[in-house]
Amino acid sequence: MRRPILFLCLLMLPLGAPRAEVSVGVGVTVPGVSIGIRVPAYPRLVRVPGYPVYYDPQIDVNLFFYDGLYWVFADDDWYASDWYDGPWRRVARLDVPVYLLRVPVRYYRRPPPYFRGWVVDGPPRWDERWGRDWTDRRSGWAIRTRPLPPPAPLPYYQRHYSGEYYPGGPEERTVIRREHYRYQPREPVVREHYPQPPGQRGPQDRGRSERR
Template structure:
């Protein structure tokens, strides 16, 4: 009996590290969170019509891009990242940009069960879901002047060349590549704060001290340029972004036509069922 008591602490000591390793391996992917989503390659992103937000129609996730950040809604939690496959950081509902929250229900590819019964052309009922305290802190979140929709951020298509073993996992490496290849400056204060919380500037730094550009209405805002000598690369990037946007808009129209066709077919099937009851 005494031998058993002496051996028990040793046995428990060998089990504890194993249990700790399992819990960390399952839930956490330092320095971000493992949310169970893996994008092996750069996703196909399409503009949400009428919104400065992109969504991924072929992804098996509620996946969006807005103002320089990727956003995923999963298990009632919002996550954000500067790169398409993470690492992801969770965001408080108060810290999610309004235009992301305004995206209609129909663009959530994996809508949670409580979305059922909500109008597909309207945003989710976040005030109803998160409660009065949240809605009191974000009054009028679902109302805005659609004529003042901000310009869409160009997609960071440079990330297409980084997949598989080439995908950068360290935040410092991601930030270094982004600073070199993506010159867009976020205009949304919530997005800017998200970059600050990540310990990254919202836009690449430039040599010297420049005077701040005059602030125009959201419609007139455009990505700011970087240091002198980069105007050519900036023009090429904006040109590529315009081509990408046109292609995405064409895909959106095709998706909408396909959806309308499916609805017409569904209506015909329902009518046929009424005419031919079992």
């Protein structure tokens, strides 16, 4: 009887997903909502032609890199982080950088259903999706009126941090970044979301929950 019992026990064990697999989903955590995205290894970032933005064409996540931060579009909201696997902080729709808003539909690896029918070589129709108030306050977002800025350098140092070596605490992540990545964000909204040295967080950051 020992062998049948052992066989049944093995069948009941959960099957583990490969570490390199990207996990996507939305789940409820305490105390808030998690965007449920895991990127377990440094992404293979490729420049979006004609934009100072990078994306990963090989993963099933709307993951971008712009102005020194990673950006994820999930569940109709934007999130930002200075590390590829978070933790993520929500960015208000009115504050999303214009160069991200202009990225064409074809570069969204996990487009939401309402993207269907939109021109793939044009930006998403945020004005239709987010309403008149957003459109009035972000008028001209789709019109290019100035030369493109150069893209931020990629944080290649993060290739050495994955799995159990991924830094867990905000202070550790900030120290590592400051040692290896000298780039300073160009846009004010990005600087607000850029992690500050311990003890120097601005009032706009207080009460903002980190999300992964």
